[in-house]
Amino acid sequence: MNELKIVGKSINKIDAKDKVDGSAIYPQDIYLENMAFGVTIRSTRPHAFIKVDTKEAGKIDGVLKVFTYKDVPGKNHHGVVLKDHEVFASKKVRRIGDPIAFIVAETKEIAEYAKNFIKVEYEDIPAVFDPEEAMKEDSPKVHDRDNVFYHFKIRRGDVEKAFKECHVIVENVYKVPMVDHAFLQPEAGVAFLDEDGRVVVIASTQYPHFDQEEIAESLGVNKEMVRVLTPAVGGAFGGREDITVQIHLAIAALTLKRPVKTVYSREESFLAHSKRHAMKMYYKTGALKDGTLLALEAKIIGDSGAYASWAMNVLRKSAVHATGPYYIPNVKVDSFAVYTNNPFTGAMRGFGATQVPIAYEQQMDILAEKLGLTPIEIRLKNCFREGSETATGQVLEGFVPLERCIEELKSF
Amino acid sequence: MILKKIEVNINGRDYCLDVEENLRLIDLLRDKLKLTGTKEGCGEGECGACTVIMGGKIVNSCLVLAFQADKSRIITIEGIEEDDVIKNSFIEEGAVQCGFCTPGMVLAAKSLLDKNLNPTEEEIREAISGNLCRCTGYNKIVSAVKKAAKLKRGGDGE
Structure with a gap:
């Protein structure tokens, strides 16, 4: 029998040496010959029609070109599921931070200076920041469609009937805010043309193959003409799943036939990438006298902000995890993803499974208190075990060690 | 732009440099000397990614102007020995x-x-x-x- 060389052993991370030496290369560490520098103009209003005048900025000595939606050779859109982001805002902005223009100049200083000469005329339109307001028929529409763009349902047993049989029912509303990943390395990238005329984009990204497709579509070229290279990535946590620098750099490098670099400040990083979904969770949980859970009804509203990103997947996951790791025979869950004029939300560690424990675990504690049980007792009574069936009908086979985990907690 | 002449020892090497008076130490290290092991995470002294040792003390190199490093000894990550x-x-x-x-x-x-x-x-x-x-x-x-x-x-x- 072959002896395992790696499994079961602690091995050093393959790139740790370069990282402790400071020689690991992140995109901001790349300096190329004849490299120009780009800065992004972003909206300062959450919902407005815009008119952009780049003429004055374009005339400044050292400014190579100011790119707007008119300079996108292919499709002026991107997005991991729905193509609802614009590469550059064309008619209206939907949140603070929407990219409007990309100034490319000989140096960063010139590009930054030129920012002062970009004229953006905003015609504010009513905005909506509360997802529940946004769900109403007469609310301002973020896109040319209903703000509710996803509704996921779980139906199991008969919730109405079951609540009548419950000894105790706990009903509460829980709210969790948006969270930023705040990965330590702000977005940065470099793009250039290689000897075969292909556009090469070097960026810290979680999805080089996705980026390749999105860049190619915006450039109007075949995927084969785009290479995406991923150097060291300074943290991501889901926050690098959407496009930020990639398409702007690719368009600039292809148009100017020069290497172009951009580096976001921390402040711009906050404006540029997604957030964790803020959620409002309506929970009604019922149990029998002995603590056995009988019914759950939940409504989960996720604030997607101005763009969908991964909202469908995230809100589906929230619903699937809505019962927590507890067996409940009667379940009714409705989760919604809703557009607002807030920062857009997307992937972040847990992907929707992180928010719902705030609700279902507090429900458990409150139920226990009302029934005169300890938090441990009520959890042991209801926790998933081998063979348990989840609200979505999945039978948990194999290893389900939750009971043991809760038992271990008794001693604390 | 007014240039200032500075003498600074970085990782054991003496430099005599003309620096713009608004140039930050981090930009001198990264953009001019290509010592890119010093990272910029926030640009306002919160994150410490740009930490270097100056005169025996750690400083945020994003909060130090290059001319303030005149006559000082600086150690960056590149100055730490190989088998540390x-x-x-x-x-x-x-x-x-x-x-x-x-x-x-x-x-x-x-x-x-x-x-x-x-x-x-x-x-x-x-x-x-x-x-x-x-x-x-x-x-x-x-x-x-x-x-x-x-x-x-x-x-x-x-």
Whole structure:
């Protein structure tokens, strides 16, 4: 029998040496010959029609070109599921931070200076920041469609009937805010043309193959003409799943036939990438006298902000995890993803499974208190075990060690 | 732009440089000298990724103007020797993930251990409190610094 060389052993991370030496290369560490520098103009209003005048900025000595939606050779859109982001805002902005223009100049200083000469005329339109307001028929529409763009349902047993049989029912509303990943390395990238005329984009990204497709579509070229290279990535946590620098750099490098670099400040990083979904969770949980859970009804509203990103997947996951790791025979869950004029939300560690424990675990504690049980007792009574069936009908086979985990907690 | 002439020793090498008076030390290190191991995470002294040792003390190089470094000795991550105990401990203890905080962390740890080879856990946490890490949760970094301290004292690090 072959002896395992790696499994079961602690091995050093393959790139740790370069990282402790400071020689690991992140995109901001790349300096190329004849490299120009780009800065992004972003909206300062959450919902407005815009008119952009780049003429004055374009005339400044050292400014190579100011790119707007008119300079996108292919499709002026991107997005991991729905193509609802614009590469550059064309008619209206939907949140603070929407990219409007990309100034490319000989140096960063010139590009930054030129920012002062970009004229953006905003015609504010009513905005909506509360997802529940946004769900109403007469609310301002973020896109040319209903703000509710996803509704996921779980139906199991008969919730109405079951609540009548419950000894105790706990009903509460829980709210969790948006969270930023705040990965330590702000977005940065470099793009250039290689000897075969292909556009090469070097960026810290979680999805080089996705980026390749999105860049190619915006450039109007075949995927084969785009290479995406991923150097060291300074943290991501889901926050690098959407496009930020990639398409702007690719368009600039292809148009100017020069290497172009951009580096976001921390402040711009906050404006540029997604957030964790803020959620409002309506929970009604019922149990029998002995603590056995009988019914759950939940409504989960996720604030997607101005763009969908991964909202469908995230809100589906929230619903699937809505019962927590507890067996409940009667379940009714409705989760919604809703557009607002807030920062857009997307992937972040847990992907929707992180928010719902705030609700279902507090429900458990409150139920226990009302029934005169300890938090441990009520959890042991209801926790998933081998063979348990989840609200979505999945039978948990194999290893389900939750009971043991809760038992271990008794001693604390 | 007014230029200022400075003399500075960086990683044991003497430089005589003309620098713009608004140039930050981090830009001198990264853009002009290509010492890119010094990272910029926030540009306002919050994250510590740009930590360097100047005159024996750790500073945020994003908050120091280059001309302020005149007549000083600076150590960046590139100035730490190849087989350094702290660096090796970081690797072995799994204290390195994305790596963007790592150069600053290593220098903050060095600055502590240069003065105190027997730090308590609290002293270690205090010493790296100006350096943010978003990946590790800090525990493995603390273990790495403890291990390095022990090795430097002549123990086996276990």
